[in-house]
Amino acid sequence: KGAWLVKSEMATCDDVQKQTNEEGVPQIEKVVLSLRPVGNTPQLKNKKFAVESSRNVSWLVQWLKQKLKCEDDENIFIYVQQTFAPHLDTQFNTLYKCFGTGDKLVLYYCKSPAWG
Amino acid sequence: VMTVSYDQFILDCKHFTGISDSLRDGWRLKQVDGIVYIAKTQIVQQNSDNTCISCDYHVIHHVSYQVPVLYFTACYNTGQVVPVDKIWSVLVSIDGITDKWSMISQTDHPIYSFPCYYVHPCHTATLMKNHSKTSNYLLTYITSVSPLVGLHVSIDYVQN
Numbered sequence: 001k002g003a004w005l006v007k008s009e010m011a012t013c014d015d016v017q018k019q020t021n022e023e024g025v026p027q028i029e030k031v032v033l034s035l036r037p038v039g040n041t042p043q044l045k046n047k048k049f050a051v052e053s054s055r056n057v058s059w060l061v062q063w064l065k066q067k068l069k070c071e072d073d074e075n076i077f078i079y080v081q082q083t084f085a086p087h088l089d090t091q092f093n094t095l096y097k098c099f100g101t102g103d104k105l106v107l108y109y110c111k112s113p114a115w116g
Numbered sequence: 117v118m119t120v121s122y123d124q125f126i127l128d129c130k131h132f133t134g135i136s137d138s139l140r141d142g143w144r145l146k147q148v149d150g151i152v153y154i155a156k157t158q159i160v161q162q163n164s165d166n167t168c169i170s171c172d173y174h175v176i177h178h179v180s181y182q183v184p185v186l187y188f189t190a191c192y193n194t195g196q197v198v199p200v201d202k203i204w205s206v207l208v209s210i211d212g213i214t215d216k217w218s219m220i221s222q223t224d225h226p227i228y229s230f231p232c233y234y235v236h237p238c239h240t241a242t243l244m245k246n247h248s249k250t251s252n253y254l255l256t257y258i259t260s261v262s263p264l265v266g267l268h269v270s271i272d273y274v275q276n
Contacts, residue, residue, distance in 0.1 A: 038246050038247065038249070039245065039246025039247070039248075040246065041246070077243075077260055079247075079256070079259075080271075080274060081251065081274060082247065082249045082250055082251070082256075083250045083251050083252050083255055083256050083274060084252075084255055084256070084259050084269075084271070084273065084274040085256070085259035085260050085262075085263075086259070086271055087262075087263070087268055087269070087271075088263055090271065094271070095271075098271055110246045110247075112242065112243055112246065113242065
């Protein structure tokens with residue numbers, strides 16, 4: 001029953017699995033994201049992550065901007081089903097309920113030069 | 117770049133306003149001077165002294181660029197036009213973008229000729245070139261630019 005230590009905000013799927021199996025650890029709701037690039041956007045090394053279900057799209061945008069080393073004038077857009085950009089306030093638990101397939105939520109991300 | 121023909125744009129508009137009707141979301145299909153477009157009026161801010169800002173959004177197909185373009189105006193309930201600096205602080209939310217004017221500029225409305233704001237069509241084209249696999253060009257465009265201009269598009273548009 002060791003202490004749980006999450007090294008970063010983004011736990012891997014293995015961590016989530018371990019968490020649900022360990023005794024005495026409180027169940028924190030997480031959503032597994034599968035992130036896919038659109039157009040010429042670079043691919044992530046690890047495309048599957050578990051995040052707190054209360055996090056929202058805006059948080060993911062900031063995270064991706066950091067991860068993809070975006071310039072100040074570059075933008076990240078998130079889409080479901082390659083079609084719809086949800087409002088930045090939308091939480092992952094909502095998106096998962098609407099668009100989750102199996103155990104995960106597939107999201108597409110697009111890096112766009114900021115309008116110029 | 118990825119463009120959309122005017123005929124396809126009309127089909128997309130009809131589909132979009134059909135969903136809007138079922139959601140009571142307020143988008144209307146309009147035809148003026150033979151030009152088909154969609155329009156929505158929305159109250160975006162209500163102040164404690166009962167003044168509010170009413171915003172009109174029009175999505176109109178651009179003939180030269182062959183892409184949809186979002187035009188908008190904003191007025192107080194007195195009828196007074198919202199000044200430029202208030203537009204930025206109230207309506208337009210742009211995180212970390214240094215040059216606002218590169219995305220939203222002023223022009224004369226293509227149908228009615230009054231001054232309004234718009235998202236320049238070259239930005240539509242640049243954005244949409246990443247979306248060759250979209251199943252709904254218009255929905256992708258509108259949801260991509262909506263955060264810029266205080267427009268909220270419900271998730272239910274894609275549920276339908």
